[in-house]
Amino acid sequence: MEKEQLTFIDDAVREWLATLDDIIPQLIQDMVTGTKQNRFDLVTNVDKSIQDKFELFLNKHFPEHQLLAEEKSNDEVHAKKGHVWVMDPIDGTTNLVKQQEDYCIILGYFVDGEPVLSYIYDYPHSKLYKAVKGFGAYVNGEPLKQPENIELKDAIISFNSLVMNDETMHDLHDASFSYRFIGSCGLDSIRVINGQFGAHINTNPKPWDIAAQFLFARELGLKMTSLNNQPVDFSKGGNFIISNRACHEQILQILNSGQGYEK
Numbered sequence: 367m368e369k370e371q372l373t374f375i376d377d378a379v380r381e382w383l384a385t386l387d388d389i390i391p392q393l394i395q396d397m398v399t400g401t402k403q404n405r406f407d408l409v410t411n412v413d414k415s416i417q418d419k420f421e422l423f424l425n426k427h428f429p430e431h432q433l434l435a436e437e438k439s440n441d442e443v444h445a446k447k448g449h450v451w452v453m454d455p456i457d458g459t460t461n462l463v464k465q466q467e468d469y470c471i472i473l474g475y476f477v478d479g480e481p482v483l484s485y486i487y488d489y490p491h492s493k494l495y496k497a498v499k500g501f502g503a504y505v506n507g508e509p510l511k512q513p514e515n516i517e518l519k520d521a522i523i524s525f526n527s528l529v530m531n532d533e534t535m536h537d538l539h540d541a542s543f544s545y546r547f548i549g550s551c552g553l554d555s556i557r558v559i560n561g562q563f564g565a566h567i568n569t570n571p572k573p574w575d576i577a578a579q580f581l582f583a584r585e586l587g588l589k590m591t592s593l594n595n596q597p598v599d600f601s602k603g604g605n606f607i608i609s610n611r612a613c614h615e616q617i618l619q620i621l622n623s624g625q626g627y628e629k
C-alpha cells in the first residue's frame with residue numbers, strides 16, 4: 367500500500383478515536399451491563415456503542431472495508447480478503463464494570479491477511495499506542511524503542527491463573543521474577559511492548575483480543591507465537607504468547623513440559 371494512502375487511513379482512524387473522548391464519559395455514566403454466556407461474561411452499552419460507531423465510520427469513509435468484531439455476527443466476513451478491520455470495542459470489560467480502569471480499545475487493520483496498521487487505545491490513561499507496517503510503533507506520537515532483552519529469571523510474566531494448569535503455573539512462578547495479570551489482553555500485551563513485562567500468555571484469545579499485537583511484535587522485535595511456537599492465525603485466534611525475545615523459548619519449554627498448560 368502507498369504511504370500516502372496509509373497516512374490518510376491512519377489520520378482518519380486517529381480522528382475517529384479522538385471522538386471517543388467526548389462520548390465515553392457519558393456512556394459510562396449511563397452504563398447498562400448485561401451478560402452473554404455466563405454471569406462472568408459481561409457486555410455493556412459502552413462496548414456496543416463504540417463498535418456501532420466504528421461500523422458507521424467505516425461505512426461512511428471506507429465502505430469497501432470489512433469489520434470483524436466481538437459484539438456482532440462475523441459470518442459474512444472474509445478475513446483474509448481485501449481490507450479488514452478487527453476490533454475489540456472494549457477489551458477488559460470486567461475491569462470497566464468493576465473498576466472503571468484498565469480497559470482499552472483494540473483495532474487491527476489487515477490487507478489481504480497482512481497486518482498494516484494497529485491501535486491499542488488505553489483510554490483511562492489517555493495513551494494511544496500505534497504500529498505502522500515498516501514504520502515502527504508509537505505512543506501518543508512518540509516512537510517506542512525495541513525493548514531490552516529480559517531473561518525469564520528477571521521477568522514479570524502475565525497470564526490468567528484461573529485457566530492455567532496448577533503445576534505448570536507454579537513452575538512459571540519459580541522460573542520467573544514475579545507474576546502480574548491486568549485482565550485486558552491488550553493492556554497485558556502493552557506491558558510487554560513497553561518492556562515492562564517479559565511475556566503475556568493467553569490460552570484462548572479470540573481474533574479481536576490479539577488483532578493489534580501482531581504488528582507491534584513485528585515492529586519491535588518481540589516474539590508472538592502460539593504456545594507450540596507456531597504462527598498465530600489472526601482470523602481464528604487460539605492460544606498465544608507475546609514475549610520478549612530473551613525469555614520466549616524458556617517459557618514455551620515450561621508450558622509444554624510436565625502436565626502442560628491446559629487446566
Ligand code: IPD
Nearest residue numbers: 456457458459460526549550551
Ligand atoms: C478478555 C480480556 C481478558 C482475557 C480474556 C478476554 P474482554 O476480553 O482480554 O484479559 O483473559 O481472554 O476475553 O471480554 O474483556 O473483551
Ligand code: CA
Nearest residue numbers: 454457458575
Ligand atoms: Ca477482549
Ligand code: CA
Nearest residue numbers: 436454456457
Ligand atoms: Ca471485549
